[in-house]
Amino acid sequence: MTALTGHQEIDRQHERLDSIIAHLDLVCANRQAGAPDCLNCPEASFSACNNRLADLIADLLGFMVEHFSYEEKLMRFLPDSEVCRRHISAHQQAHGEISRLLSELTANLDRDNPRQSALHLQHIARAWMGGHARIFDSVLASSLEGAYAVELDYDQELIRLLSNT
Numbered sequence: 001m002t003a004l005t006g007h008q009e010i011d012r013q014h015e016r017l018d019s020i021i022a023h024l025d026l027v028c029a030n031r032q033a034g035a036p037d038c039l040n041c042p043e044a045s046f047s048a049c050n051n052r053l054a055d056l057i058a059d060l061l062g063f064m065v066e067h068f069s070y071e072e073k074l075m076r077f078l079p080d081s082e083v084c085r086r087h088i089s090a091h092q093q094a095h096g097e098i099s100r101l102l103s104e105l106t107a108n109l110d111r112d113n114p115r116q117s118a119l120h121l122q123h124i125a126r127a128w129m130g131g132h133a134r135i136f137d138s139v140l141a142s143s144l145e146g147a148y149a150v151e152l153d154y155d156q157e158l159i160r161l162l163s164n165t
């Protein structure tokens with residue numbers, strides 16, 4: 001499971017991404033029989049597994065786009081500072097890189113071995129989510145807390161000034 005960032009909505013969305021990624025494990029109906037890959041499966045199973053995999057990939061890529069867009073909207077609330085500008089640029093770049101990597105990966109999946117393809121994708125997506133949330137999303141979440149605090153202080157200062165006039 002991806003570590004919590006402390007931002008409720010980001011964490012809720014990460015949970016949904018984690019759940020889609022976890023479902024990649026269920027692509028193969030014969031996995032409980034210990035099937036390591038699809039080499040001994042009948043031809044008919046391939047298309048069922050490939051269809052299931054394609055659905056999960058569509059869910060994963062589709063929701064990832066929504067999630068990145070949500071985080072990038074939140075970035076607009078960050079203070080206008082050099083540190084935040086650098087964060088925004090690197091964070092957006094990281095979103096772009098994983099989107100490209102996953103699109104490339106999914107376009108070149110081994111259709112003869114959907115079980116292994118699903119596990120490979122799961123491994124990459126899970127590792128990326130963990131690292132990205134720790135390096136970027138938790139920083140975004142904590143910087144937003146600061147931004148709200150600044151706004152709150154500003155509001156309170158404004159109220160104080162107004163009540164003195």
Ligand SMILES: [Fe+2]
Pocket residue numbers: 071091095132136137
């Ligand atoms: Fe992010």
Ligand SMILES: [Fe+2]
Pocket residue numbers: 010014067071133137
């Ligand atoms: Fe995220």
